[in-house]
Amino acid sequence: MQNTKRKIIHKRVRARVIGKPKQPRLFVFKSNNHIYAGIADDTVGKIIFSVSDKSLNKIKDKKGMEVAKIVGEELAKKAIEAGYKNVIFDRGGYKYHGKIKALADGARAAGLNF
Secondary structure, rough: HHHHHHHHHHHHHHHHOOOOOOOOOEEEOOOOOEEEEEEEOOOOOEEEEEEEOOOOOOOOOOOOOOHHHHHHHHHHHHHHOOOOOOOOEOOOOOOOHHHHHHHHHHHHEEEOOO
């Protein structure tokens, strides 16, 4: 029920949030155990790159919001290296608190603007 409601909200938000070549979309997905984030260009329908807690080795002893913040920082580093300083944040239908907020704060702290 809760995930169904999230999907409805996500569909409604995605109708308004569109990533462009100069300002791509930063998307977030979280499962029960992991958190994923990526940068997508919606004009061509491609994911430019993504980061997850499974792909990072330096978070073995960390949990929860600490992991989300590190994922946000790593995503921001990759985005800035690729030349994307400004992005549009797509929270994926989740409330803006907890892990989602920590990921966004980590990305902002590393220099990403949204």
